[in-house]
Amino acid sequence: MVWWFLVPKVVFGEDALDELEQIEGKKAFIVTDKVIAEIGLAEKVQTKLQALNWDVRIWNNAEADPKVSTAKSAAKEMRSFGADWIFAIGGGSVMDAAKAAWVLYANPDMNLEALTPFDSIGVREKAKLVCIPTTAGTGSETTKAIVVREDESGRKFATINSELVADLAILEPEFVKGLPRDLTAYTGMDALTHAVEAYVSMWKNDFSDACARQAIRMVFQWLPKSVDNLEDLEAREKMLVAANLAGMAFSNSQVCLAHSLGHSMGSVLRTQHGLAVGLALPYTIEYSAHDNPETATHYSDLAGMLGIVEKSEEGTARLFAESIRNLQKSIGFPTSIKEAGVTEEEFEKALDKMVEFAMMDSSITMTPRNIGSGEIRRMYEYMFDGKRIDF
Ligand SMILES: NC(=O)c1ccc[n+]([C@@H]2O[C@H](COP(=O)([O-])OP(=O)(O)OC[C@H]3O[C@@H](n4cnc5c(N)ncnc54)[C@H](O)[C@@H]3O)[C@@H](O)[C@H]2O)c1
Ligand SMILES: [Fe+2]
Incomplete structure (x- = not known):
């Protein structure tokens, strides 16, 4: 091909x-x-x-x-x-x-x-x-x-x-110098989500992998610095490059489940894009790596780059998801829908539509593990409470 x-x-x-x-x-x-x-x-x-x-x-x-x-x-x-x-x-x-x-x-x-x-x-x-x-x-x-x-x-x-x-x-x-702290964090997490998703999508390839790996390294290194000191022009420049590399990666591979979940949250709850997809990312890693050795290997490759190793590859993938949550906490980024300020009532009202829209989103087709509307609903429920995915 x-x-x-x-x-x-x-x-x-x-x-x-x-x-x-x-x-x-x-x-x-x-x-x-x-x-x-x-x-x-x-x-x-x-x-x-x-x-x-x-x-x-x-x-x-x-x-x-x-x-x-x-x-x-x-x-x-x-x-x-x-x-x-x-x-x-x-x-x-x-x-x-x-x-x-x-x-x-x-x-x-x-x-x-x-x-x-x-x-x-x-x-x-x-x-x-x-x-x-x-x-x-x-x-x-x-x-x-x-x-x-x-x-x-x-x-x-x-x-x-x-x-x-x-x-x-x-x-x-x-x-990008004037971008406020919250948007710096949200948009930086969008870049990370592009790179991680490009690395596991069904259309991944050697070129997109190279861009994705460098983007992930750079986000872990420079996003906290960008958020800590908004005037740090070196960090700003590195994040612009990281986001561009992540864009190259996913444009030539694809994004997947975190973007289906995130686009739908953005549509119904009007959550900012980076906030929605970044929040979904660790949950989608836990889901996609479960009983799915090939994809777990891809995540553990990425985890290895950050010095994370566990006995099983699925275990390593789960630690990788956790390291993303730690990065999020370090930059004041919410790790659950509740923490993002959505009330239980708002969430319950939005849930049916979010599930419907997520199933219609084109990014879902590139997800490396099959998923149906029942699992999507459960994922949103886990994301609301901040529970780790166990199915
Ligand atoms: N086409 C693609 O490849 C692609 C990829 C990912 C996301 N998206 C889409 O991009 C949109 C999100 O874009 P975004 O995350 O960049 O946010 P955004 O463009 O929606 O901007 C968010 C807010 O930040 C403000 N802002 C932007 N730059 C600023 C600056 N330098 N200083 C102060 N304020 C600034 C904007 O005016 C706006 O109010 C979503 O609709 C998402 O679906 C597209
Ligand atoms: Fe995105």
Whole structure:
């Protein structure tokens, strides 16, 4: 079987933004959100582009977990402006809104959920894409994935297509410096979840494994430092790189169960993405390694990298899950749904929908152990109380 390993050109480090001078184009459409516009990051890019004689328009209406209608309205603006380059400046929500709008700019009537990985969608006949992440987590600047929400049901869904890898990703540490402590922790855990899931997914391969292993090492080393000292630019830069490597890993492998559970929590309880998937991660490791020697071996490989060894491979996988919980505790990240501030009443009300949405989520298909709705329900119940998975 032939495989591809697709990534954008990645420019990283202090002054990475100077790469803008190398781009040839005329009309820059900046997609961002109100927070990023307010703290002046979109303007910084605008000023630089205008000095290079670009015509620039800023669209700052992306919201957290963007809806399809948001992407549609951005696409409409792109069309009226006649953009030849799109600049996404923000976290995963902004980058996904920009990528979804890019698809709809080239294909106004396309149903995003029906898009398959191999469809030809001609996005570059309209414009090219630069992503400048302002969070160190999603890796969307490097992936071929988009996650958006259906307007009516609020259900998040992921779509992948090879053309959706950006042309250029600029990792500029100054752009993540202002990220508050809780979001630094949440988005960092998203990066870890991408890397661990890429390493066990059904489509894992040698290239994705290499990226995943380095990303995991870096998250364990640099995330606590990023959270402890928000001004530590070295830690910020390392986390941007770790998140990008994790994005490369999962974009060329896949994510699995923690993302199905997390997307559904995000849809129904509106939990922040990194918080939801990071919280699910250790539980999904315990589930996926149970009576499943091949997958337990993969987790124990990762555990070995951190110096964790136990007699059995499943035992080692469980210790690996525990080491993730310890990392979470050290950065003030909740280890149960209850600790994340969800009341029992809210949880009970949300549970049926979360189970239904998790079963519909495309990430579930890459999970290395079969799972049905009964187990999903039990997993959520265990996650609510912080109980270790024993089935
Ligand atoms: N396409 C992909 O490959 C992919 C991968 C993982 C996650 N996602 C999606 O990305 C979304 C989550 O993205 P996220 O975790 O980056 O969060 P986000 O983009 O939703 O941002 C969270 C909040 O942080 C603010 N923020 C962002 N950068 C900031 C900065 N530098 N300073 C201050 N505030 C800042 C935003 O304005 C927003 O209010 C989810 O919808 C998730 O499903 C996509
Ligand atoms: Fe994620």
